[in-house]
Amino acid sequence: MKYLGLDLGTKTIGLATSDKMGLIATSYKVLHHDNDPESCLDELKLIIETNRIEALVLGLPKNMNNTLGPRAKATIEFKEFLENNINIPIYLEDERLTTKSAESLLIVGNTSRKKRKKVIDKVAATIILQSFLDGRRK
Numbered sequence: 001m002k003y004l005g006l007d008l009g010t011k012t013i014g015l016a017t018s019d020k021m022g023l024i025a026t027s028y029k030v031l032h033h034d035n036d037p038e039s040c041l042d043e044l045k046l047i048i049e050t051n052r053i054e055a056l057v058l059g060l061p062k063n064m065n066n067t068l069g070p071r072a073k074a075t076i077e078f079k080e081f082l083e084n085n086i087n088i089p090i091y092l093e094d095e096r097l098t099t100k101s102a103e104s105l106l107i108v109g110n111t112s113r114k115k116r117k118k119v120i121d122k123v124a125a126t127i128i129l130q131s132f133l134d135g136r137r138k
Contacts, residue, residue, distance in 0.1 A: 002020050004055075005058075005059070005132070006125060016122060017051055023137075025130040026126065031043055045085075056091070058078070059125070061095050095128050
């Protein structure tokens with residue numbers, strides 16, 4: 001099964017895809033939405049169709065104490081919007097500390113601050129998707 005991982009931010013959505021076997025996540029791209037993620041629907045549909053995506057994995061930004069804050073609630077609303085407009089399964093995956101992990105990876109890889117800002121969301125989406133894929137194998 002092929003998956004598309006999404007890291008929803010306030011201005012962007014980081015994307016990552018899996019291989020056909022659903023084993024390995026790879027960074028894909030970043031969509032810009034300026035605080036209106038619903039504006040990316042047509043582009044998401046095209047990506048889903050073009051890449052033959054069978055399910056979405058949306059990062060859920062829980063608080064460290066496992067509660068849901070404003071960003072998590074916005075993510076759940078976005079999931080409901082997607083469910084009403086895209087006819088494939090959508091899974092939520094805990095994404096606590098993924099952006100921090102993505103930034104650490106990019107720093108270790110000696111990526112400049114300017115370049116990190118452009119790619120961090122799709123790297124975070126890759127971490128979210130890989131975490132989901134690893135959890136399904138267990």
